[in-house]
Amino acid sequence: MTQPLVLGIDIGGTNTSFGIVNRRGEIVTKGSMSTTGHPSTTDYFAAMKQVLTPLIDEFGKENINGIGIGAPNGNFFTGEIVFAPNLPWRGVIPIAKTVTDMLGIKATLTNDANAAAIGEMMYGAAKGMKDFILVTLGTGVGSGFVANGQMIYGHDGFAGELGHVIAVRDGRKCGCGRLGCLEAYASATGIVRTANEWLEQRNTETSLRKNKGSLTAKMIQEAADQGDSFALELFDYTGKILGQTLADMVAITSPEAIIFFGGLAQAGDLLLGPVHRYMEENMLNIFQNKVALLQSALPDADAAILGASALAW
Amino acid sequence: MTQPLVLGIDIGGTNTSFGIVNRRGEIVTKGSMSTTGHPSTTDYFAAMKQVLTPLIDEFGKENINGIGIGAPNGNFFTGEIVFAPNLPWRGVIPIAKTVTDMLGIKATLTNDANAAAIGEMMYGAAKGMKDFILVTLGTGVGSGFVANGQMIYGHDGFAGELGHVIAVRDGRKCGCGRLGCLEAYASATGIVRTANEWLEQRNTETSLRKNKGSLTAKMIQEAADQGDSFALELFDYTGKILGQTLADMVAITSPEAIIFFGGLAQAGDLLLGPVHRYMEENMLNIFQNKVALLQSALPDADAAILGASALAW
Numbered sequence: 159m160t161q162p163l164v165l166g167i168d169i170g171g172t173n174t175s176f177g178i179v180n181r182r183g184e185i186v187t188k189g190s191m192s193t194t195g196h197p198s199t200t201d202y203f204a205a206m207k208q209v210l211t212p213l214i215d216e217f218g219k220e221n222i223n224g225i226g227i228g229a230p231n232g233n234f235f236t237g238e239i240v241f242a243p244n245l246p247w248r249g250v251i252p253i254a255k256t257v258t259d260m261l262g263i264k265a266t267l268t269n270d271a272n273a274a275a276i277g278e279m280m281y282g283a284a285k286g287m288k289d290f291i292l293v294t295l296g297t298g299v300g301s302g303f304v305a306n307g308q309m310i311y312g313h314d315g316f317a318g319e320l321g322h323v324i325a326v327r328d329g330r331k332c333g334c335g336r337l338g339c340l341e342a343y344a345s346a347t348g349i350v351r352t353a354n355e356w357l358e359q360r361n362t363e364t365s366l367r368k369n370k371g372s373l374t375a376k377m378i379q380e381a382a383d384q385g386d387s388f389a390l391e392l393f394d395y396t397g398k399i400l401g402q403t404l405a406d407m408v409a410i411t412s413p414e415a416i417i418f419f420g421g422l423a424q425a426g427d428l429l430l431g432p433v434h435r436y437m438e439e440n441m442l443n444i445f446q447n448k449v450a451l452l453q454s455a456l457p458d459a460d461a462a463i464l465g466a467s468a469l470a471w
Numbered sequence: 472m473t474q475p476l477v478l479g480i481d482i483g484g485t486n487t488s489f490g491i492v493n494r495r496g497e498i499v500t501k502g503s504m505s506t507t508g509h510p511s512t513t514d515y516f517a518a519m520k521q522v523l524t525p526l527i528d529e530f531g532k533e534n535i536n537g538i539g540i541g542a543p544n545g546n547f548f549t550g551e552i553v554f555a556p557n558l559p560w561r562g563v564i565p566i567a568k569t570v571t572d573m574l575g576i577k578a579t580l581t582n583d584a585n586a587a588a589i590g591e592m593m594y595g596a597a598k599g600m601k602d603f604i605l606v607t608l609g610t611g612v613g614s615g616f617v618a619n620g621q622m623i624y625g626h627d628g629f630a631g632e633l634g635h636v637i638a639v640r641d642g643r644k645c646g647c648g649r650l651g652c653l654e655a656y657a658s659a660t661g662i663v664r665t666a667n668e669w670l671e672q673r674n675t676e677t678s679l680r681k682n683k684g685s686l687t688a689k690m691i692q693e694a695a696d697q698g699d700s701f702a703l704e705l706f707d708y709t710g711k712i713l714g715q716t717l718a719d720m721v722a723i724t725s726p727e728a729i730i731f732f733g734g735l736a737q738a739g740d741l742l743l744g745p746v747h748r749y750m751e752e753n754m755l756n757i758f759q760n761k762v763a764l765l766q767s768a769l770p771d772a773d774a775a776i777l778g779a780s781a782l783a784w
Contacts, residue, residue, distance in 0.1 A: 240757075289626040303723060305623040305630075312618070312725020313602040314761060319722040322755045324715070327640065334755055402637070409632040410616060410723060412625020442635045442647055444553075448627060 160221045165214070165263070166467025168270065169193060169229035169253075171244040176210065177460065178217055179467035183281030185460050187213065197246050199256075207260050214261060225265035226469030227253060228273030228462060235315035237267045243333070244297075266469050270294070270462065271318060272309055274419050274454070275302025277465030283417050283455035290413045291404075292454075293320060295422035295429075298333075299341040299348075305411055321345070325403045344400040346375035346422045353378055353392055364388035379425045393425065397432025404433065405440035408449055415450040419461065423453060473534045478527070478576070479780025480519075481583065482506060482542035482566075484557040489523065490773065491530055492780035496594030498773050500526065510559050512569075520573050527574060538578035539782030540566060541586030541775060548628035550580045556646070557610075579782050583607070583775065585622055585631060587732050587767070588615025590778030596730045596768035603726045604717075605767075606633060608735035608742075611646075612654040612661075618724055634658070638716045657713040659688035659735045666691055666705055677701035692738045706738065710745025717746065718753035721762055728763040732774065736766060 163186065167176045170193060177188030191209050196202035214222060231242035237254025239245065257265035268276070275292035278284040284292070288307040294300040299321030303310040310317045321341035322334055329338025330351065342348050350373050356362070357370050365381050366373060366389060381389035404416060422429065434451050441449075456464050476499065480489045483506060490501030504522050509515035527535060544555035550567025552558065570578040581589070588605035591597040597605070601620040607613040612634030616623040623630045634654035635647055642651025643664065655661050663686050669675070670683050678694050679686060679702060694702035717729060731743065747764050754762075769777050 287626075289630075305618055305625070306621045308619045308621070310618040310623075310724055313600075313727035314725055316757050317602075317618075317723060317725035319725075319755055319757075322722050323719045324753065327715075336753070336755070402640070406636045406719075407723065409635050410630060410720065411623055412627055412630035412632075414626035440637065440649070442632055442649065444629050444632075 160218070162223050163217055163221050164223050164467045164470035165210070165225045166463040166465070166470065167225065167227045167257075168273070168462035168466045169227065169232075169239075169245070170462065171230070174206070175463055176213075177463040177467065178213065178222070179464060181471075183464055183468075185463060186217070188460070188463060189213070194246055199247050199251055202247075203256055203260060206257070210261060214263070219263065222263055224470030225257060225261065225263050226273065226466040227257065227265055227267045228270045228466035228469070229253065229267060230270055232267040232269040232272075233315040234266070234268040234272065234309075234311050237265075239267070268309075268469055269300065269318075270465070271300030272302040272311075273465035273469055274456070274461065275304055275309060275417075275465075276468040277456055277461065278417050278419075278454060279304060280468035280471065281456065281464055283452045284415065287414050289411065291320075291407060291411065291416045293404075293416060293418050293423075294420040295345060295418060296420035297345060297347055299345045303411055304413075310411075320403075320407065323403055323406075325399050340399065340403050344396055344403075344422075349375050349378055349392055349396045349422065352395060356388070356392070362388050375422050375425075379428060382425070382428050390428075393428045394432045397429050398436045400429075401433040401436025401438075402440045404437045405442075405445075408437070408445050409442055412445065413449060415452050417452045417454055419454040419456070424458075426453065473531070475536050476530055476534050477536050477780045477783035478523070478538045479776040479778070479783065480538065480540045480570075481586070481775035481779045482540065482545075482552075482558070483775070484543070487519070488776055489526075490776040490780065491526065491535070492777060494784075496590075496777055496781075498776060499530070501773070501776060502526070507559055512560050512564055515560075516569055516573060519570075523574060527576070532576060535576055537783030538570060538574065538576050539586065539779040540570065540578055540580045541583045541779035541782070542566065542580060543583055545580040545582040546628040547579070547581040547585065547622075547624050550578075552580070581622075581782055582613065582631075583778070584613030585615040585624075586778035586782055587769070587774065588617055588622060588730075588778075589781040590769055590774065591730050591732075591767060592617060593781035593784065594769065594777055596765045597728065600727050602724065604633075604720060604724065604729045606717075606729060606731050606736075607733040608658060608731060609733035610658060610660055612658045616724055617726075633716075633720065636716055636719075638712050653712065653716050657709055657716075657735075662688050662691055662705055662709045662735065665708060669701070669705070675701050688735050688738075692741060695738070695741050703741075706741045707745045710742050711749045713742075714746040714749025714751075715753045717750045718755075718758075721750070721758050722755055725758065726762060728765050730765045730767055732767040732769070737771075739766065
């Protein structure tokens with residue numbers, strides 16, 4: 159007996175991972191290939207065809223309902239990756255069309271945060287929810303907003319840029335060139351920037367000082383886990399900026415839950431505790447004590463593949 | 472030949488207006504009654520029944536497809552008005568159920584800004600649009616966000632509180648008790664507050680000084696129309712705060728257009744000029760030069776009735 163399957167492809171800055179997934183969100187088989195190793199898209203697609211063709215043949219093309227692709231700056235409407243700063247290729251890449259033509263199975267593209275939101279809705283923490291926000295806290299901050307059970311893509315496919323909402327007016331410079339974006343504070347790189355600034359400005363004793371210049375979010379998390387008060391204050395501050403911004407987002411889409419995904423979200427209550435406190439403090443009364451803050455329920459290692467695959471159903 | 476009709480009811484703080492509307496958004500007949508004159512809901516509903524029953528009988532109950540009601544703090548999901556500070560009644564009023572039972576026609580409730588958004592989509596400036604934001608600039612600031620052709624109500628029916636997004640962190644006190652809400656700056660009352668503050672702080676010569684203490688937004692508009700530079704600066708400042716906040720909203724829902732409705736919006740380019748300039752200046756590059764700023768296309772006097780009626784189709 160054959161079961162319906164989909165193929166999920168996550169195009170990351172370093173590697174591209176893929177998997178065949180069933181309706182229950184179980185990965186039947188998976189693999190990965192290099193992204194950075196293929197500086198030309200021609201090479202990249204050729205390598206992809208070589209690795210995916212035997213996989214599709216093994217399960218039977220007729221059993222694979224579709225291909226879902228998640229990629230930074232992926233546009234759902236056009237099927238194109240548009241000027242993705244973290245990928246090796248410049249300009250506009252018509253990913254969905256190329257993969258569809260190459261493999262003979264309909265492929266759909268979206269950005270990685272939207273893919274994660276659809277993954278949570280299909281197999282994860284947002285099962286059965288119609289109104290929620292998914293926030294990815296990694297190198298940057300991404301998001302997928304779902305309302306009425308549908309992803310908000312906006313008129314051009316670019317909606318959901320929570321990372322580029324201004325969290326601090328005239329604040330820190332963001333990679334996008336503007337000042338004070340949420341991403342410049344509430345990402346893994348943002349918390350490291352805060353730490354380095356504070357280490358410069360203050361003489362506080364902290365186990366992190368020895369790593370000044372080579373700090374990572376993981377180190378800050380470990381120090382906080384050990385009770386380092388400087389590290390705890392870093393999480394409090396990061397949670398404050400994020401909580402304040404989320405309070406404003408709740409006023410717009412009034413979600414049932416906000417789901418956190420990605421490296422920095424793995425700090426768990428260290429971060430979500432302050433986020434929750436500051437969000438509630440800053441929220442209009444009609445929204446208070448209604449919005450659940452949840453961690454992703456997708457298994458870490460496979461979340462991106464699952465997210466991408468969910469798009470194909 | 473009978474044409475399909477709906478009944479639209481707009482419950483305002485002072486008056487309740489109503490009209491029978493056809494598919495093309497033409498008001499076939501209309502009227503109004505006092506809101507404030509009925510301090511008890513029992514009286515209010517009795518008066519409403521008295522005035523609406525003959526109207527319904529005239530057109531035939533079988534020809535009226537439904538009743539749409541717009542009211543401040545109206546909740547679409549529950550059909551209730553919940554603690555509306557600008558209405559004479561306290562607590563929770565089950566408007567939709569009461570009207571449905573009383574008149575024998577299915578009634579649906581939403582808040583006045585959402586009703587306006589649905590009205591624009593049905594008969595006005597948003598015809599054919601699937602992703603837009605409607606902003607009401609009156610005594611307060613209200614909004615209706617539409618994505619994928621559907622109103623965003625959120626999980627509890629309270630979504631779209633743009634007026635209570637924090638526009639200025641630790642800013643001016645808002646009626647809701649919090650600091651820096653958009654409504655405290657970008658409403659008719661907000662621009663008057665700014666004017667009074669500036670008149671206190673500065674010695675600038677302005678025709679508005681003689682009205683200090685009894686200023687209205689209309690006076691500021693008239694002074695700006697005459698070229699009064701103080702009044703023009705007030706519109707510039709108000710437009711800056713509104714434009715900055717809208718730039719953030721665009722990053723979330725990526726609308727095709729933002730439509731402005733209500734008293735202060737009638738200032739037209741005096742306000743929308745600065746709003747547009749500051750919005751573009753503060754927007755992430757992928758959204759620039761894509762979002763149209765439009766004035767409501769619903770006829771002023773009847774807009775609220777049309778908005779409410781559109782809910783009933």
